[in-house]
Amino acid sequence: MIRVTKEGVILRKTDFDFENESVLNPAIIREGDSLYLFYRAVRKGNYSSIGFCKLDGPLTVKERFDIPIMIPEFEYESHGIEDPRIVKIDDLYYMTYVAYNGTNALGALAISKDLKHFEKQGLIVPEIRINEFTAIVQPMDKVTNKYFTMNVGSGFLMNKDVVFFPRRINNKLYFMHRIKPEIQLVSVNSLQELTKEFWENYFNHFDENIMLKPRYSQELSYIGAGCPPIETNEGWLLIYHGVYGISGKYTYSVRVALLDLEDPRKVIAHLPYQLFKPANDYELSGIVNKVCFPTGTALFGDTLYIYYGAADQCIACASLSLSSLLGELVNVKIQNKKACSIKIKSIQHLTHNVLKIVTEKPPAFDFYPGQAAEISINKNGWENELRPFTFTSLPNENHLEFTIKTYPSHKGVTKQLLKLVENDEFILHEVFGTITYKGEGVFIAGGAGVTPFICIFRYLKSINKIGNNVLIFANRTKADIILQQELKNLLGKNFINILSQDKVLGYAQGRITKQFLKANVSDFSKKFYLCGPESMIDNVEKQLYDLGVNEKSIVKEEF
Ligand SMILES: Cc1cc2nc3c(=O)[nH]c(=O)nc-3n(C[C@H](O)[C@H](O)[C@H](O)COP(=O)(O)OP(=O)(O)OC[C@H]3O[C@@H](n4cnc5c(N)ncnc54)[C@H](O)[C@@H]3O)c2cc1C
Known part of the structure; x- marks a missing residue:
């Protein structure tokens, strides 16, 4: 930061x-x-x-x-x-x-x-x-x-x-x-x-x-x-x-x-x-x-x-x-890898607007949990439309997985994803990203901003080091929560949801405020990982500074 x-x-x-x-x-x-x-x-x-x-x-x-x-x-x-x-x-x-x-x-x-x-x-x-x-x-x-x-x-x-x-x-x-x-x-x-x-x-x-x-x-x-x-x-x-x-x-x-x-x-x-x-x-x-x-x-x-x-x-x-x-x-140095095409193995809806897309993995392909790659669709007219998406599979798995929120109103790449079927292809370009795990802390995500954290938590679980990490996950409605059950299984009571629109029993309601942070975070000297829409990140960052968090403790990415 x-x-x-x-x-x-x-x-x-x-x-x-x-x-x-x-x-x-x-x-x-x-x-x-x-x-x-x-x-x-x-x-x-x-x-x-x-x-x-x-x-x-x-x-x-x-x-x-x-x-x-x-x-x-x-x-x-x-x-x-x-x-x-x-x-x-x-x-x-x-x-x-x-x-x-x-x-x-x-x-x-x-x-x-x-x-x-x-x-x-x-x-x-x-x-x-x-x-x-x-x-x-x-x-x-x-x-x-x-x-x-x-x-x-x-x-x-x-x-x-x-x-x-x-x-x-x-x-x-x-x-x-x-x-x-x-x-x-x-x-x-x-x-x-x-x-x-x-x-x-x-x-x-x-x-x-x-x-x-x-x-x-x-x-x-x-x-x-x-x-x-x-x-x-x-x-x-x-x-x-x-x-x-x-x-x-x-x-x-x-x-x-x-x-x-x-x-x-x-x-x-x-x-x-x-x-x-x-x-x-x-x-x-x-x-x-x-x-x-x-x-x-x-x-x-x-x-x-x-x-x-x-x-x-x-x-x-x-x-x-x-x-x-x-x-x-x-x-955040870029690893310059040659672009290559990868076949889509499966596509399914995780929520009403989020897709889970599993693809082949190129040989000897590597990344850190939390990193993303530029992806384009290998179809006429779309090959050069590169967009960043995070790997939600683990580096040692033999496939790649992406968890992608679609925006049909943008008339961009994610709208096209909704038309893809098995055996269609992506083009995988450079790997990059700021969010890598730097120690136990509080992860704050908005919507699809949770994707780098999904990979990090899956990785920590795989090495038995999930520890006392906390995830605060902000969404508009309950139906927008991505992988709710898995995140609950991974983090237990450290998985905290907040909904800005829905009022649902057992879920906090509203936006992330200073008061909300004080009530849910016990230690402000830990690392804070922020990922989500720009406006949410700006807001939360400001509150964290007010609560005494050092800028060096904040790791962030805007989606
Ligand atoms: C490092 C990184 C990793 C990411 N990882 C993921 C991930 O794993 N999963 C995920 O879901 N997302 C992820 N994102 C976000 C994702 O890259 C964007 O949502 C995606 O690029 C949107 O692409 P699009 O072509 O559909 O729309 P856009 O590129 O946003 O829009 C296409 C065009 O639509 C127009 N437009 C823009 N805003 C609007 C609007 N409000 N209404 C109408 N038109 C508009 C613009 O002219 C724009 O050029 C990541 C972002 C970053 C930076």
């Missing part, structure tokens, strides 16, 4: 014409003890330019310009220049930004030697029509369908969030960009290589250029590069934004991945939960509600400051311990 401190708002709009609507999404670069902050300044009517201010240390504004440092000059940016990011490579500063001409939003570059004068280099991603992109990429059949459902229309393909790595890697320049829903990566010896032929070749091998895919529940709609990657001994630390929801009601949160230093296409670790998300008023409501959009960082000692646009209306900052974050990422 990573403790994040929200430092609050550091910059708001002013009455100056160029920034009288909002200020947001800053590029940050540190020079000595000062931070240079180049931010998106928006004047009424949504016309953006780049404003400038200087900070003394991480949080104190020392100097602020009353005119923009960069304004739109060319047709391709005629409606605004937005969302800058900055790095220093060799002796040059590279500032990327979104050039918006009222219809297309494409990544552009400006270069500076002194942070005062910037020379525009033009667009550095191609202007390609959506139908041309689809015609090249779709027949490859190796990418998610979302590329074709999210990028629709007859205009040009939006290609934003261009962010450079802050040094050459094996003599090459690397930059990320984002065509929804994933982050792609370009590497070139020099920017002159970015010709029409280069991009044709790039799109012809598009699947090989995808760097990071949405993996976890609160980022499943799409992701995009955030801050320039930070070089660490463990790998490149990438702080990016993850988006989830339905159109018009998206939440943008801040997430982290660790990439290989020599080959950033290799993802070493991916934090299964968001680092932080909109929670304060200034993040929850503004020009666009529920947005934390990270674009720059600065390191002071071990404290990493993350600067972000909050609700598209102001600039805020959050801080955390870099060494703790790296420690957490090392714990």
Whole structure:
């Protein structure tokens, strides 16, 4: 668990014409003890330019310009220049930004030697029509369908969030960009290589250029590069934004991945939960509600400051311990295994909406109790729709078992599961997960969030070490409780149910409150394992802190 401190708002709009609507999404670069902050300044009517201010240390504004440092000059940016990011490579500063001409939003570059004068280099991603992109990429059949459902229309393909790595890697320049829903990566010896032929070749091998895919529940709609990657001994630390929801009601949160230093296409670790998300008023409501959009960082000692646009209306900052974050990422390293197909041996309903699916197990396949894998359905059009599901079988069994709650209204993968029959196939991708057993404690689950705990309890039982572990299981109704009898047999009186909707004799009713925890937990110095929907986890976590639980004692995963 990573403790994040929200430092609050550091910059708001002013009455100056160029920034009288909002200020947001800053590029940050540190020079000595000062931070240079180049931010998106928006004047009424949504016309953006780049404003400038200087900070003394991480949080104190020392100097602020009353005119923009960069304004739109060319047709391709005629409606605004937005969302800058900055790095220093060799002796040059590279500032990327979104050039918006009222219809297309494409990544552009400006270069500076002194942070005062910037020379525009033009667009550095191609202007390609959506139908041309689809015609090249779709027949490859190796990418998610979302590329074709999210990028629709007859205009040009939006290609934003261009962010450079802050040094050459094996003599090459690397930059990320984002065509929804994933982050792609370009590497070139020099920017002159970015010709029409280069991009044709790039799109012809598009699947090989995808760097990071949405993996976890609160980022499943799409992701995009955030801050320039930070070089660490463990790998490149990438702080990016993850988006989830339905159109018009998206939440943008801040997430982290660790990439290989020599080959950033290799993802070493991916934090299964968001680092932080909109929670304060200034993040929850503004020009666009529920947005934390990270674009720059600065390191002071071990404290990493993350600067972000909050609700598209102001600039805020959050801080955390870099060494703790790296420690957490090392714990969730991805085991890179080759994807393989596995036959379904049986499917049955455990509850009205939960399936138990048993499959073959690949030879020499291993995982820890509590871990999950990315699974897709081996059927036309579904092979690239990867979703995380936890193993509920034990590592030493000769089959795999999954316990899966279905959501027909999402029109996603779990709806398709309801149509599967014996001998259909899954594709088993990478294994990962934060929840592993770290000692006796209190397990708190909401709905399908109980799945990692099922595996852990079955494992502990198999080695006769179920001990005094407690499970608090929250569901809406009695009919939603998964494997009630088995959990009762495993845990006896330490199996505690709470129902938010049903009133049933012998079951607690309501939500998990501080009072409920006090009444049911005897020792708050133990480990706490949390897994379930985001809102439940947030709530319980807050109460546990109030009850004196140390953040190091909390292990969690959001479903
Ligand atoms: C590490 C991990 C392990 C997990 N293990 C398990 C497990 O063992 N068992 C289990 O049951 N679950 C598990 N989950 C949760 C599971 O991955 C999700 O429930 C699953 O991905 C849902 O997939 P879906 O395609 O059906 O729906 P989604 O991917 O949630 O939705 C598909 C699309 O529907 C839209 N949508 C989103 N929300 C709504 C809404 N409220 N109404 C309508 N449309 C919506 C979105 O546009 C979305 O792109 C796990 C999650 C994680 C992170």
